[in-house]
Amino acid sequence: MSPIPIPYFLLGWLSGVFVNLLADTLPVTRRVWPPVCPRCKTAQSWRGALGLARVYGACGHPRSLRSWVLPPAGAAGALLLWLYPPARFGFWAAWAILTYFAVVVVIDVEHRLILHPVSWAGAALGVALGVWRHGLGSTLLGGAAGYAVMLGLYAFGAFFSRWMARRRGEPLDEVALGFGDVNLAGVTGLFLGWPGVAAGLILAILLGGVVSGGYLLWMAARRRYRAFAAIPYGPFLALAAVWLLLWA
Ligand SMILES: [Zn+2]
Structure with a gap:
């Protein structure tokens, strides 16, 4: 470890820049390069x-709050x-783990999307780190589970949701859990x-339940109660995986 943290500061800043570039560009153009103004x-x-x-850039659109926050936060x-x-x-x-899950969480929170290329990149990273830490069998079994x-x-x-919609005679408008969450759960399984x-x-489902329950109560208190709202599990899966991998 270097006694001087300047390289780490720069590296962290660049990871924030990297997450910004992917989050601005990938959901908008479905490409990694060239980076574009998301608007x-x-x-x-x-x-x-x-x-x-x-x-x-030349368009003059102001950068989002997130794009200001991430480089210093990364540093x-x-x-x-x-x-x-x-x-x-x-x-x-x-x-690498923190940078990867930052990409997942930012895109999921902003677009409610877990993109296939992001999941594939996570699968590659998860297999590499998983085989190194737990061996091949445990990694593949974790991903499959x-x-x-x-x-x-x-x-x-x-x-x-289909049953609720039919009971209430409403058209089906929202799927309770996006398929991206299924892919992400497989990816976190490879890591863990x-x-x-x-x-x-278990941690992700508990976190998702507690936060969504709190949100529903808050909405009910403001009399904007909706009987059935989808729980976005992606950020909770990512948080649980990062917590267990790095600090548990
Ligand atoms: Zn623009």
Whole structure:
């Protein structure tokens, strides 16, 4: 470990820039390159992309709050990882895990999407880190278990929404659980391995239930109660996996 944290600061800043580029561009153009302004799809300037300008580029659209926050947050995160490296993973693996799940969470929160290329990249990273930490058998079993359990929940959610819609004589408008969540559960299972995936799923479902329950209560208090609202599991799966991998 270097006695000087400046390289870590820069590395963290660049991870924030990287997450911004993917989150701005991938859901809008379905491509990684070139990075675009998410509002009008014109190219970002290099200063905008690096987080050093008020606007994305020549279009003059102001950068989103998220694109301001992520580079310094990444720098702070890398400095924290350097100061307190997680026990089971060294700095580099922990940094890759945090950067990957930041991409997943930001895109999922902003677009309610877990994109296939992001899931495939996660599967590759999860297999590499999983085989290194738990061996091939545990990694594949963890991935299969995560995928199967979430697929079961997905099927149940789809059945339940259809049943509710028919009972209330309404058209079906929302699926309880997106299929991206199923892919992400498989990916987190690869990272966590077997039996770690069980703890990851339980923690994610509990977190999702508590937060969604709190949200429903808050809406009810404001008399905007909806009887049935979809729970977005993606961010909770990601949070649970990061917590268990790095700090549990
Ligand atoms: Zn623009």
